Amino acid sequence: MSLTLARRSALRLGLAALALGTVATASLPALADDLAEARDVLARSTSVYQKLKTDPGLPELSRYVQDARAVMIFPRLIKGGFILGGEGGDGVLLVKDDAGNWSAPAFYSLAAASLGLQIGGQVSEVVLTIMSDGALDAVLRNNFKLGADASIAVGPIGKGVEASTTSNFEADVYAFSKNQGLYGGASAEGAALVESKGYNSAFYGTGARAEGIVLDRQYSTAEADVLRQSLK
Template identity: 45%
Template sequence: MNSLRNPVTRRTFAFGVAATGIALAMGKLAPAAALTQQQELVDKARITFEKLIGSLEFGELPGYLKRAKAVMIFPDIFKAGFVIGGEGGNGVLMVRDPNKGWSQPAFYTLAAGSVGLQIGGQSSETIFTIMSDKALQAVLNDQMKFGGDMSVAAGPIGKGIGANTTTNLDADVYTFAKTAGLFGGVSFNGAGILRKDDWNAVYYGAGTLPQWIVIDRKVSNPNTQDLVNALSPY
């Protein structure tokens, strides 16, 4: 301790202690790295899936999911209007291979506009079960539009969890939507599903197409594992 009697040494020691304290404080108070938009959507998709798959309202969803070619999960589709309405939201597409299981998620967006007597707003967490190869190919080719040649129907509600007696599979796509707000029901007729090439490129690499992610499985991101695991029982 005698060395601390030297004024220069004391100043150097004090500066070192102060610098260490500041560094520790900064380390303790530094915020965690912010999630990217893409990762946030992946995490929200998992939460939405787990919420709906375990809901008594959608007791037949597991049965439909086990027969589906693919699934799209939209954590937040917002629909609002005053005479002229519109809806939109971002989601993910995942395809099941009988041998490889569920694919990584590819990013998509839903967009639609409508005109009519409508007042109010509604937010819905939605799962689309894609039942036909035609519908899946339409999504991959960026030509999916609900209604007309691509039939969409509301999935049944209010039955037992895990029901496997699903027989009515006439529609190309079934929707299971948990809504909040006031709008008078959920209808997706006329809505279009478009791929988000920019998001797929950010998350998986430049030039990545949905086909590479969900069919060819050329690319992957380890941060999707929790979502993939959530779907794996189905």
């Protein structure tokens, strides 16, 4: 190989290495942002659940959590719009095993859009108690849409569960929420619960998925100890 050819080859390798380094460096801030945001979601979920658990307007929440197969906590769901509306937010899913032990949290997002005569804005703190294996399986398969599947009934949303339903769990999912602000108009039908793969990978490591976190229990984190204890 001539000196000129050798220099050209070295230059190509150097440029290729520089390009790879640039791509790798560019991905680091995104990963760091996801990790920081995931930790913030977990911290806010813990704080919100502890607050709602002792809220006198939600007296049945603790009992429903005790009988639940899984729990989803969304510390901040934002709903608003004019004519075209939407709702969304990030939260966590924890699953209880047969011994009553709660899993590490998997990160999820809720997103919905609605069209109709509507105006205003609202922020909600929401806890969903998942009462059946069928509903949990639908969530894990990213196939859960609120109000869209007849087999996945959603219980009362608002201050709590009506007394007439507390003797038996007729719905697969019950929602407990605390709302701030005013919002009038069409409700968001077919709200989807979708795994936040970016948050899960950033928090637990590349390739971490919801089923491995909450069912196979391949991952653990001391950052969720306070929340798991609060759920008992």
